[in-house]
Amino acid sequence: MTRFVKCWLGVAATTATLAFGGGQAFAQKELVFGLQCDRTGPTANVGTVLCPGYHDYIALVNSKGGVEGYKIKVLEIDNEYKVPPAMEAHERFKKEGAILEGLYGTPQTAALNKKLEEDKILGTSPGFGTASAADGKRFPYTFPIAASYWSQGGAAVAFAKEKLGDLKGKKVAYLFYDNPAGKEPLPILEDLAKAEGFELRTFAVPAPGLEMGAQILDITGRYKPDFIITHLFGRAPSVSIKELKGKGFPLNKVVAFVWGSAESDIIAAGGMGIAEGYSTMQFAGVGKDFPVIKDIEAMYKAQGKPAPKEMDSTVYYNRGVFIAALHVEAVRNAIKAKGGAAPTSEDVKKGMEAIKGFTLGGFVPPMELTAADHEGGGWVQIWTVQGGKLVKAKDWFQGNRPTIQKHLAADASKS
Template identity: 30%
Template sequence: MGFNWKVAGCAGVLSLGVALSSSIASAAEIYIPNLSYRTGPFAATGIPLMNGQRDYVEMLNARDGGVGGAKLIFDECETGYNTNKGVECYEKTKSKAVVTQPWSTGITLQVLPRTNVDKIPILAPGYGFSPMADGEVFAWAFNPPISYWDGASMILNYISDGDLSSLNGKKVALLHLDHPFGKEPIPLIEKLAEENGFEFLPIPVGLKEMQNQSAQWLQIRRERPDFVIMWGWGAMNAGAITEAVKTRYPMDQFVGVWWSGYDGDLKLVGEKGKGYKSISWNVPGSYPVMDDIKTHVVDAGNSLLDSPEDMNSVFYQRGIVISMILVEGIKAAQEKFGTPEINAEQLRWGLENLNITDEVLADLGMAGMTVPFSTSCTNHTGHGGGWMLEWNGTEFVQVSDKLMPDRAVIEPLEKAKAAEYAESNAPWPDRSALPCE
């Protein structure tokens, strides 16, 4: 009987099809959901951050086929910055996720106890509960590269020229969102005010007052603080900056946390906002990584940016840094456990063993874009420091050398508050099941 090329051809196609199906079915994927907020009163600042996070991941997928042989599945679950919706998103995404990114201190506090049970790490870069730095208590929570208490320390060090005793007899106001996020720096500032003899004046801004802060700025005019520190977010920042200009508060005495340093808010007042400052752990600029994102994502039509010019935003580039931190944790876990498709427990190890050096940043095309830092079993933040940015009338520019937090003051408070949290949420697991490596 002769050889049947038609049958052989069909068999070959079938064999190839089976092989392709098998290959597709076995392709490694890593699911990294993001509890985003592109809607609601915080959308203006949430959108550029989410866009930056997303575009870095999409660039890696397009340029490198993912990370370590695994495609990254970046999925957003919209919370509107609402805590209840955030918890719903956490529950909805946790079964497949290797990480949860809550994107709100309120949501972070709600899911914090659940992650011990679900064994899924929280990644909250530059936000969340400051005592999460204590890895001996919070084994599943990470907030690199600096915490809110680190930020408050750096701001106070900057305005006092490195000598907090020089603030003796002066008045420092904290204009803050009346929300867990906005209340974060209060314990540390209270402590430092008592130790250094300055008056601390907290001024809360309710969620319904964000766009109309006339009462708060009337109080500022009456109290005449020497400095106003802003712990604001979303619509609150634009409202505060507009009121400061209107009331002619000296902008060079007005300093914000890194979430109060959004270009779009300052563009509303332009030259009149000149001198306003914001502490930051990223510096906007033209970095090689930006060229790769433009080539593989923006120019390819796979970005959600309204305009390529938005790539220059402080927050868009901070989103890139945030996804970089997550990806470096994934890489560390892949190398440690010898698998491209890591799970949540393996990523926890990766996030606990980050080592973001100047050399690593240079290799990533991000030299100078963010601060070097490392994490460990006991240190889940890294405490890498930051820079002061200043609005020059058209953009934010770096105006300081790298600033560092006063860890000798902060660390005892972290440990005390971490122990207090564990006691009030007893039974709280110790690290015996997760020995340090």
């Protein structure tokens, strides 16, 4: 028995050395960022463009000497839009000493909220997760850092009002993907319908959202709305554009939420030409006309390489750059606050909560993140298809902010 025990103690000791020794091989001046991504799952059309944008911005920062002298190492893990791999990814990031992580996916964000808080690691979920995560007191380590579906709902109604003049007595259709994310803006829309005096009818599209002939026929043939707000994911936005166009509905009376708004959605519907007038909501700048995008192009040129093809899909690519830029800015604030010392994740959280007036030349909204507001104010832009490309129709604005704040307050008091 003694030999047996010795043997196992030996095995245990070896395992322990391997397990604890492996994680300490960092260079001195290096910070680790974790990034979850979906390159092979159901939302791969977003992930394969968004994540290269993230990496390119980090590469740009590193090529200029890093952030306040610290180089950044990004560890990317593909969670395939599944929940268990997202948890595994989070634990891996923690093991590698990541000071923040970019989350990917709504159910994944929901599953990690609690863990992030327990581990005190900041996670960002732009365009994912629940609207109530904007409340920094309730979810201290989750940062939506972009307009939630509630804010988007408020903005959509504000845009409709601008288009139609007055909403009193008007009919508005809400076409949505039948999942929790799709239903999320409903309380806001219903509230605003009462306040503005318009009639709201909802049309649910069941997953996977590739077949919506019946709903579109119902909308265009029977309900005949004055305006349509769509909130769809994946391939569904292109189907909606195609169907609405086919039924002869004027696309300039349509506005899509942020996941129905990429160039690829419009091109898959039959090209920019047929979608003239289609309006989309954005939480990051669109197009290449920004200094930061030009810098990335210059970086590739300096390396003698062509700019990556993902760059042409500017909506998602720019969102990747947007996330990376806010991550870097938060870390910069944290390092400055510590006088140059390496920040911990809690410092980065404070750094993120100090972001204000960081716009990158109009690329990022004039958001102001605070300890209470992790959404930064819920800013969006509206871009419209005009003459074969997306053109900015409305600059950064917050639509119906008081209504959203009222709901956030009610939600906070409920929990």
